[in-house]
Amino acid sequence: MNMPLGTRLACLALAAAGGAGTLPAQEAPAAGRTIEGPRIINLPSADLPAKGTLGLLFTHRFAQPLEESDWHSLFSFDSGADIGIGLAYVPVENLEVSLDRSSIQDDWEFAAKYRFLARSEKNPFTLALRVGGNARTEVRADRQTGFFAQAIAAISIGPRVRITLLPTYLSRTSGQRFIPPEEDVYNLPLAVAFGITRGVNVQAELVPRRGRHGSRGTGWIAAIEKTVLRHRFAFTVGNVRTTTVDQYTAPDFFGYSPEDYFIGFNLVRQWKLK
Numbered sequence: 001m002n003m004p005l006g007t008r009l010a011c012l013a014l015a016a017a018g019g020a021g022t023l024p025a026q027e028a029p030a031a032g033r034t035i036e037g038p039r040i041i042n043l044p045s046a047d048l049p050a051k052g053t054l055g056l057l058f059t060h061r062f063a064q065p066l067e068e069s070d071w072h073s074l075f076s077f078d079s080g081a082d083i084g085i086g087l088a089y090v091p092v093e094n095l096e097v098s099l100d101r102s103s104i105q106d107d108w109e110f111a112a113k114y115r116f117l118a119r120s121e122k123n124p125f126t127l128a129l130r131v132g133g134n135a136r137t138e139v140r141a142d143r144q145t146g147f148f149a150q151a152i153a154a155i156s157i158g159p160r161v162r163i164t165l166l167p168t169y170l171s172r173t174s175g176q177r178f179i180p181p182e183e184d185v186y187n188l189p190l191a192v193a194f195g196i197t198r199g200v201n202v203q204a205e206l207v208p209r210r211g212r213h214g215s216r217g218t219g220w221i222a223a224i225e226k227t228v229l230r231h232r233f234a235f236t237v238g239n240v241r242t243t244t245v246d247q248y249t250a251p252d253f254f255g256y257s258p259e260d261y262f263i264g265f266n267l268v269r270q271w272k273l274k
Contacts, residue, residue, distance in 0.1 A: 035195040037232050037268055041205050041223045042243050043191050046126035046154040048115050051093045052274025059084035061241040061264035084243045102244050106137040109244045119156050128152040134246040146172035148245045160195035174246040187249050201225040210250040217258025219251040232268040
């Protein structure tokens with residue numbers, strides 16, 4: 001059938017517009033970012049970044065309890081802080097090596113984490129093992145080194161909820177301010193994470209009381225986290241200020257009560273090197 005040129009052009013334009021309108025429906029929806037990074041808050045996650053990823057972690061825990069602060073101290077933001085700096089790298093698939101340093105006792109922590117089982121559409125479980133050691137180099141600190149091992153077992157409930165259990169063995173605690181070092185410590189920390197939106201998560205960690213090893217109460221910390229591409233920022237609150245395994249496995253709260261709470265933050269930046 002012969003049609004005027006204008007009519008044919010109009011038909012082509014309508015067809016193109018209709019085809020363009022169907023493109024978004026054919027595209028898969030953007031996947032949400034993970035609700036945990038390589039670290040949950042203090043505890044290690046069962047997740048690892050992709051091969052060739054270098055990560056930098058800053059932890060900051062203000063030293064003044066919230067109960068003792070007011071607007072003159074900007075609710076503890078003007079107080080001193082315990083600071084941690086860490087590097088992690090994934091040289092091969094499913095293996096991460098890390099080096100962390102805490103300002104508390106100049107505590108250095110070296111670790112390797114290997115993921116044996118990754119979550120998939122049909123499998124909600126993630127399993128990993130993390131082993132390493134701590135060395136305290138502060139002049140006044142007990143300079144003994146220690147070994148630790150952490151099994152990391154996580155179950156995901158849909159894409160937005162995860163529960164993680166971390167059976168932990170520690171050969172020697174750090175010997176904090178009021179408690180001498182103890183040997184052969186076992187504990188079972190627990191973590192939960194919720195994805196609120198694509199880029200906002202809420203996480204919480206619980207470290208059970210180990211009274212026979214000097215722990216005066218149950219340790220806990222919670223965070224609200226904002227993620228963007230290769231960045232994670234978490235604002236934290238809890239009674240645990242320590243971030244290394246030899247210090248948080250049997251916390252003594254540095255002479256404070258377990259009912260004293262501290263705020264802080266975590267900052268993570270990642271680079272893809274391969």
